[in-house]
Amino acid sequence: MRILLAEDDPLLGDGLRAGLRQLGFQVDWVRDGEAAERELRAQAYVAAVLDLGLPRKDGMDVLASVRRAGLMLPVLVLTARDAVPDRIRGLDIGADDYVLKPIDLNELAARLRALVRRAHGQPQDSLTAQDIVLDMAARSVTKAGVPVVLSGREFDLLHALMRSAGRVLSREQLEQQLYSWGQEVESNAIEVHVHHLRRKLGSALIQTVRGVGYMVARELPKP
């Protein structure tokens, strides 16, 4: 899952990025409010972690303006502003969660997963398509109850496809979901990962729509 982290403190930003990466997120890190707004508008993130005391543009203003622009992605506000009026205002302006610093990295990751889940209308921290079950917290996948070992990228790709099960995702969209900035994307990377997934999980799981992209169907069509 690719998220945007907006935090101006270098040490905290660095720590959060490293920690969230360890927990399976792709993290893009911006250090001021204007960059945060620009990236949120330009890229497809599944969620954002937003500090409020940002240079150039306050986090609250960033949040208000991306909400005005119609962006629906879940936003977790991570801030030192602990006053109740601040929290109320943050939630009212459009934050999906309001968390005070300092926070446990695992809790932050869990909250982010919960936000993403809710945004996609799933009640549980797992996704099911056909006989495949994907557990987001454990980052594990089972096929017909049997655990299947996937690499990080393979898991992320499957996650992206299963989160949007029933919809076709283009290669660009998938690349955006899988890679944060500065990560080298080979031209056929997605094809390679799809190939590996098909080998591990069965060729019927991921369907190719030529010239458009890939799709995971919730149910296999009845023969």
Place this chain on the structure above:
Amino acid sequence: MPRPRSLQGRLLALILALVGSVWITTAILTWRDVSHELDELLDSHLAQAAALLVAQQAGEIEDDDHGINAPSLHRYAPKVAFQVFHEDRLALRSSNAPAEPMLALGNGAEQGFRTIAIGGAMWRVFAAHGRERDTRVFVGEQVDSRNSILWAVLRSVLTPMLFALPLLVLASWWAVRQGVSPIRALGRTLAQRQPQALEPIALRAAPTEMTPLLEALNGLFQRIAELMASERRFTADAAHELRTPIAAIRAQAQVALACADDAERKHALSSTLQGCDRATRLVEQLLTLSRLEAGSAPAHSSLDLGALVREVVADLAPLALAKSQTIEVEAAERCWVDGEGTLLSVLVRNLIDNAIRYSPPGARVRVSTRNAAGSSELTVEDSGPGMNADDIERLGERFFRVIGSGESGSGLGWSIARRIAAVIEAEVRVSRSASLRGLAVALRFPIGAVRGSDPNRTPK
């Protein structure tokens, strides 16, 4: 320690003492006046009675040689007596008068008033004689009777006063009590206040005498309230500002714990240490600020600005060198300033530290001191990006950070610098550097220059 005296008791005692002395003075004056008037009146009656007797004797008593006792006609008569002598023989006397003349007959020249003792009582006697000096008349009156009149008069004056005294005491007590009631009301109000209550006291109908007291009290409450607000703000700010470094330390430590890769773990651990250093620095800054805001006026002494600047720059030079920056000092001779050494060096350190921190690698930082007209000046300039007018305006607001500087900082350095400048009465000017094109911060010490121009003055 003597018992504190009650204001009410004091007022009451003063009033009663005053009233008492006025009464006593009045009584003494009345006594003197009445006794004088009484003497005049009664003496004139004696004289007139004597004259009547003389005239009567001249006309009526010719040959009757034996003394006649005149009848006593009134119960007060015994207090009055008379004698009439004709040719040295008693012709007429009142029943209570002795047979012997009241005043010794002798030269017969005497005529007038005497006070003598007759039969153990004091008498006031008037002696008169006829034209041929054959008739002598003595009219006497007991002095006691005069005194009793006097006493009667005084009694009639003083008795109502004695009855009035308790009433007066009660009335004065009530009046004084009413008079000091605003003070008691203030006492009650103060006693009933909650310890945290710091709003001004409003007394309805407080007398003008109490206004200064109330104003002083309310002023005190206000100062305490401000102090407490600043204290609360400090606590809130401190807690708030410490959240981010602590969050960073926590995140980095957690990353280090979960790291499989050695290089990554090392990075996370050294970041954890950096976070600790930053939190420490922040705590120090906050404490400095809190001490400054508590407003304890430091002791001033004369300091050599140049020496102080060189010392601070020597401390900070490694920071600048690490960023490949050039730092130079141009210190004028004999640049004395008045101030507290520690505070002043914190101030100078903050300014130079800011210049290094917010200038890009390879920049130039120049610190100069000079004696200007009536003042000493310290200027810190850099060749960094400088600041726009809006940012300069907001400098020194707590926790304001220059946006886009890429440098971490709490924004407290400027608050501290401004506050110290205010405490040591230095003037801070922020502008664009004319020579280096970056930020120029100038400190002006008005008093220091006057001291500095004194060639005989030696530094401590």
